[in-house]
Amino acid sequence: MSTRRETVRQALTGSTGFRSAQDLYADLRAEGSKIGLTTVYRALQALSETGEVDVLRTNEGEAVYRACDTEQHHHHLVCRVCSTAVEIEGPAVEAWATEVGTRYGFTGVTHTVEVFGTCASCASR
Amino acid sequence: MSTRRETVRQALTGSTGFRSAQDLYADLRAEGSKIGLTTVYRALQALSETGEVDVLRTNEGEAVYRACDTEQHHHHLVCRVCSTAVEIEGPAVEAWATEVGTRYGFTGVTHTVEVFGTCASCASR
DNA sequence: GGGAAAATGAAAACGATTGTCAAAACGCGT
DNA sequence: ACGCGTTTTGACAATCGTTTTCATTTTCCC
Ligand SMILES: [Zn+2]
Ligand SMILES: [Zn+2]
Ligand SMILES: [Zn+2]
Ligand SMILES: [Zn+2]
Numbered sequence: 348m349s350t351r352r353e354t355v356r357q358a359l360t361g362s363t364g365f366r367s368a369q370d371l372y373a374d375l376r377a378e379g380s381k382i383g384l385t386t387v388y389r390a391l392q393a394l395s396e397t398g399e400v401d402v403l404r405t406n407e408g409e410a411v412y413r414a415c416d417t418e419q420h421h422h423h424l425v426c427r428v429c430s431t432a433v434e435i436e437g438p439a440v441e442a443w444a445t446e447v448g449t450r451y452g453f454t455g456v457t458h459t460v461e462v463f464g465t466c467a468s469c470a471s472r
Numbered sequence: 473m474s475t476r477r478e479t480v481r482q483a484l485t486g487s488t489g490f491r492s493a494q495d496l497y498a499d500l501r502a503e504g505s506k507i508g509l510t511t512v513y514r515a516l517q518a519l520s521e522t523g524e525v526d527v528l529r530t531n532e533g534e535a536v537y538r539a540c541d542t543e544q545h546h547h548h549l550v551c552r553v554c555s556t557a558v559e560i561e562g563p564a565v566e567a568w569a570t571e572v573g574t575r576y577g578f579t580g581v582t583h584t585v586e587v588f589g590t591c592a593s594c595a596s597r
Numbered sequence: 598g599g600g601a602a603a604a605t606g607a608a609a610a611c612g613a614t615t616g617t618c619a620a621a622a623c624g625c626g627t
Numbered sequence: 628a629c630g631c632g633t634t635t636t637g638a639c640a641a642t643c644g645t646t647t648t649c650a651t652t653t654t655c656c657c
Contacts, residue, residue: 350635351635351636367613368613368614369612369613381637382636382637383636383637383638384614384637384638385614385615385616385636385637385638385639386635386636386637388613388614388615389615389635389636392615404529404531404533406529407612407613408529408533408534408535408612408613408644408645409533409612409613410533410613410614424572424573424576424578426578427580433576435572435576437565437568437572439564439565439568440562440564440565440568440585443562443564443565444587447549447560447562447587448549448587448589451549451558451560451591451592452591452592452595453549453551453587453589453590453591453592454589454590454595455552455589455590456587456588456589457587457588457589458585458586458587458588459584459585459586459588460565460583460584460585461583461584462569462572462573462578462581462582462583463581463582463583463584464573464578464579464580464581464582465578465579465580466576466577466578467576467577467578470577470579475604476604476605477604492644493644493645494643494644506606507605507606508605508606508607509606509607509645510605510606510607510608510645510646510647511604511605511606513644513645513646514604514605514646517646532644533613533614533643533644534643534644535644535645
């Protein structure tokens, strides 16, 4: 529980959307922190390994992170414009994924599901 | 319809799994082709733009491609070990995704869904 | 065949991420 | 407050996938 990791966690918690390591670094530096980029990467890696933050990849291959309200399994509805995200659930999807996996003889079935769109506030601009 | 693009398309079609640009480049060179890495990237980009091949990102951020049997909207069940993939459908998921999107006021709703697991042949080893 | 336009590939540039390593901060027994 | 071994930090270099640049080669059409 280093103070730096806590700093990064809070920077993430302060945002409702997914943020990249470089975004967070820029934010922290802007508000006066002397944190290094390497440390931001390390903190995000640690936080995602413990499941405290969620990670996903943009179409460009960049990793973006989010400190969600729950650590339970869930998915996201993400705004393509501002990257704001809403946590969503889909019991039917969970069941379908494991069912289709086992149907084809796959074991250890997991899945990734993300829903994208333009949020109401971004649409009205 | 350059001959190089066709070469790349066939290299992809010859595989049942998702392959990276570098994989395909290595394969093609191994079988004697004098193709350049840049051209492989360009071909894959063109093929994915027209929807002829599907793309997804590995957890490490690498783009991997697959020439699927259909160009219709579908998803994949991918082996984590050998990357072999099966094309799957889930009408319920399609409906759920658009429903949850509009429920939160999002427009232009799309989604990404991938199912992962260990295929039977990889499990028996 | 000749020349404009498209395709090609080697090498350089790029951007995100990771590795290196010495300096700084910390924990703890004294 | 003081050493001192351990952990954390951050500047910088290195890596890796991908894109850009640009000169050369191929294709296409007359
Ligand atoms: Zn938005
Ligand atoms: Zn799920
Ligand atoms: Zn397999
Ligand atoms: Zn779908």
